[in-house]
Amino acid sequence: MNHNTPLSPRPLHHLTEAQRRVLTAAQLRAHGVPAAEVNEQCRPGGPWQQMLPGVFLLHPGPPTSEDRLHAVLMYAARGPVQEPPPGVPAQPTARKPHRPVDPEAMITGLAALTLYGFSTAPPLLSLEKIDVLVPRLRRVRSTGFARIVRTAALPVPEPVTGLPVAPVPRALADAVATLADADAVRRLLTEAVRAGHCEPAAVVRELTQARLLSRPHVVDAVDSLLAEGRAIAEDRLYRMVREYRLPDPLWNVDLRLPGGPHLGGLDAYWPEEAVALELDTRAPRQGDRPDEDALWSEYARKREHLERLGITVVHITPRKLRDAMEQQATVVRTALMAAADREPAAHVVVVPR
Known part of the structure; x- marks a missing residue:
């Protein structure tokens, strides 16, 4: 050979x-x-x-x-x-x-x-x-x-x-x-979200578990990532309302009781039907409470308060908007149609954010 x-x-x-x-x-x-x-x-x-x-x-x-x-x-x-x-x-x-x-x-x-x-x-x-x-x-x-x-x-x-x-x-x-190059890190994270490879929360969760959020250039890139993810999710929400012919809501508002406390911010609100919609774009960060129940507690408290006032709250994640937009539109439409069978909600003041 x-x-x-x-x-x-x-x-x-x-x-x-x-x-x-x-x-x-x-x-x-x-x-x-x-x-x-x-x-x-x-x-x-x-x-x-x-x-x-x-x-x-x-x-x-x-x-x-x-x-x-x-x-x-x-x-x-x-x-x-x-x-x-x-x-x-x-x-x-x-x-x-x-x-x-x-x-x-x-x-x-x-x-x-x-x-x-x-x-x-x-x-x-x-x-x-x-x-x-x-x-x-x-x-x-x-x-x-x-x-x-x-x-x-x-x-x-x-x-x-x-x-x-x-x-x-x-x-x-x-x-x-x-990677030590801040621009390279930012480009990778931005493409991951912009191209639809994954949601920001999943990326931040992995970075947190890897203890990478102590690096300043990674923290800066994550801030850009979350802003990018939020903008993409909001754009999908606008598209869902338009493409599935839902009634136009009031966008990005705060609710308050007349002369009373602030009830919280919402991404969309249908005042006649008393239906509120909130995008969950939270992502765990280093130092946050790690368990999912704690991460959801802020949303749960707001939701319970609004529902006690007779306001229906629809909670949507960016991933659901990306993967099942039609299904989410059906959820919103069902909530709007059910308004006629509910007791009138308490009067609230709607303030633009």
Whole structure:
């Protein structure tokens, strides 16, 4: 066998070209390729090369971005993907040969954002490091272009181009952790919301859990993110009223009792029907009460007070507006129609905000 022969024909000839680009040492052994032959193929000028410890590129030339992604997943995986010997059919429930997918290892950080199509994330081949998320107790270290990111609780990965990828909020937090450029952080967070990848609250929650809100440039970017998210949610609300032909409300008002206390601000109010609508754009911040019940307590108190006065309160999240606008329009319309069957509400003073 000379150095121009890319693969050992006996054990590997049955594999497709895509399958035999990147393999682990264990997978090569399973195909009958001994360590001595691997070392021979990986000699300077040889057709193979070691990409990461125990992970080999089985063709000459530089690795592609796909090769690098597969390599970091294989390196971080708990063990090799086993496959049946040649001629033995795989069981219906068996894992696909050479699929570099470990449910406990997934691409995260900037590489993940690039896979999601972020225009503000760098090209994969320009990344010096590819972040891979693993359980905290996984016994593997960062090396070469593989940067290990540990977590106590793994999220459910999203399949992107056949690879397991961390959800956008988690990937953003892991990317932000590596960035000191305030403009780069702001661009990534803004695109996440503006392009509809996720809601601000989910991003802020991940940044809080990662303890990144102690960094001034991250705090500034989050303020811009929340403002961006609020503007997008309000635009969707206007569009919902227009497209589903709801009666025009009074927009952005405060309610007060005559000569009495302030009752709170509302995003929309239908005075004749005594129906109020409020967008929930709150997001947990460092130092806030972490439990969901506490985060909702402010809204609950306001809602209870208004409903005691006979005002129906409709509570809508930006995510519901994005994913189920028609359903939310039906909720509002139902509340407006039900006004005729309710007792008249207490008189309140409506003041523009």
